[in-house]
Amino acid sequence: MSGALAEAPPAAATDPAETQSCFDVIELLFFAYRDFVSDPDRILTDYGFGRAHHRVLHFVNRQPGLTIAELLDILRITKQSLNRVLKELVEKGFVEQRTGVQDRRQRLLFPTVKGRDLALALSRMQGERIRRAIDRCGEDDRQAALRFLFAMIDENDRDHVARLVYGAGERKGQ
Amino acid sequence: MSGALAEAPPAAATDPAETQSCFDVIELLFFAYRDFVSDPDRILTDYGFGRAHHRVLHFVNRQPGLTIAELLDILRITKQSLNRVLKELVEKGFVEQRTGVQDRRQRLLFPTVKGRDLALALSRMQGERIRRAIDRCGEDDRQAALRFLFAMIDENDRDHVARLVYGAGERKGQ
DNA sequence: TCCGTTACGTCAGCCTTATTGACATATCTC
DNA sequence: GAGATATGTCAATAAGGCTGACGTAACGGA
Known part of the structure; x- marks a missing residue:
């Protein structure tokens, strides 16, 4: 290039x-x-x-x-x-x-x-x-960037991050 | 989501x-x-x-x-x-x-x-x-990620960064 | 040639954010 | 009751950033 x-x-x-x-x-x-x-x-x-x-x-x-x-x-x-x-x-x-x-x-x-x-x-x-x-x-590039950034994370941590980013919210009571 | x-x-x-x-x-x-x-x-x-x-x-x-x-x-x-x-x-x-x-x-x-x-x-x-x-x-996501990351840079700096990233090399002699 | 500006170096002091190591306390679990 | 776990804390240290001030060398125009 x-x-x-x-x-x-x-x-x-x-x-x-x-x-x-x-x-x-x-x-x-x-x-x-x-x-x-x-x-x-x-x-x-x-x-x-x-x-x-x-x-x-x-x-x-x-x-x-x-x-x-x-x-x-x-x-x-x-x-x-x-x-x-x-x-x-x-x-x-x-x-x-x-x-x-x-x-x-x-x-x-x-x-x-x-x-x-x-x-x-x-x-x-x-x-x-x-x-x-x-x-x-464009939105497509954002979606692709998310996939790329996710793939850049340590393999052992991806599940944890996925849960945090896409499944977050109130978890523990009081 | x-x-x-x-x-x-x-x-x-x-x-x-x-x-x-x-x-x-x-x-x-x-x-x-x-x-x-x-x-x-x-x-x-x-x-x-x-x-x-x-x-x-x-x-x-x-x-x-x-x-x-x-x-x-x-x-x-x-x-x-x-x-x-x-x-x-x-x-x-x-x-x-x-x-x-x-x-x-x-x-x-x-x-x-x-x-x-x-x-x-x-x-x-x-x-x-x-x-x-x-x-x-995939390679497509990488290319898209590059476009997205580039668009995230301060507008005033994009030309400068583009030159640096895609047009870099030896510039000044000796 | 003089003078203001520019490019860089440096001294001094300070702040934030991180580290390691050690130890204390409360609580859980078996 | 004993060991493991979750957290808090004290102390010393390091990395990497900051502001402010000052000095030097070189450029560039009047």
């Missing part, structure tokens, strides 16, 4: 042509993600929050009743890292913790009204970008 | 249905990116590098002769942040700086052989994930 690296043939690539053909995905994923997360960042600073808070708030709002362990598995960070941002979200009244009913060791996480509003405001910003993208490339 | 938030109707969303329909893109982009960057991370620690080094090395390798200003525009970080990682890459012999010919104020960045090898090893890891994804969802 492009003439990149024509003067510098790859020394160790098993298949230069195929390696090369992946640059577009690698780079467009980088640029799309770069701009994708930049929108909410502006709002978040007004609340004294960062991206880490956004991620927590998003998944708590998306799946009310989420446990700490499940959140750790989604975010792939340590509990110490999670605890700091979660504590701030709770202290500022965006997330509420309730003791589990079946298992009282668990702390189920719920968004407050305030938390839900913020989560939706952030999603709306990202949604606007997504809708503008769909206007450009 | 899903029953998420059924018990908690969005308070401020202009269009709940459309906001909701974006959750899949928001989340799959998060999970795909999470796993996508996790592969190179393992190699990078062996060299004492992090993701920031990877990004710099990738674009320097992709576009030999890149200037500092262009790299800053790609990465969207401050020159102080860039300088730290770039200095380490130069000190460890992965990137070479040469004074510009037309404009002697510029420092043109080139990968060394060592740098090119590392960049390609990292790209290869990501390429393997991409190829596995294509095996699952």
